[in-house]
Amino acid sequence: MRHFDIQVYGRVQGVGFRFAARKEARKLGLRGWVSNEMDGSVRAAVEGPEDRCYAFIRWCRQGPGYSWVERIEIGEASCRGLGVFSIR
Numbered sequence: 001m002r003h004f005d006i007q008v009y010g011r012v013q014g015v016g017f018r019f020a021a022r023k024e025a026r027k028l029g030l031r032g033w034v035s036n037e038m039d040g041s042v043r044a045a046v047e048g049p050e051d052r053c054y055a056f057i058r059w060c061r062q063g064p065g066y067s068w069v070e071r072i073e074i075g076e077a078s079c080r081g082l083g084v085f086s087i088r
Helices: 017-027 050-062
Strands: 002-011 031-036 042-048 068-077
Touching: 002 050, 017 031, 017 042, 017 050, 042 050, 050 068
Parallel strands: none
Antiparallel strands: 002 042, 002 068, 031 042
16 A cells, blocks of 8 residues: 655646546545645545556546646655545
8 A cells, every 4th residue: 555645736726626536536446535725736645556546646647628737746655544535
């Protein structure tokens, strides 16, 4: 199990990014959450098998249809036992 904190910058608010991220994370069987940040970015915390976490990170680099991802920042941390992937 791995834990990643992800911050996504660009046109990522108001375009369905969080809802699409939740759908993708649940499809991959990941746990965690996603939220809008005051600076206009989207932040996510994900836990799960390494390959599935990396698949989610790749998805975040592209985002859903109307989003435009400028850059992402990724950090690792200890697993925290996150629950079912949700929107905060």
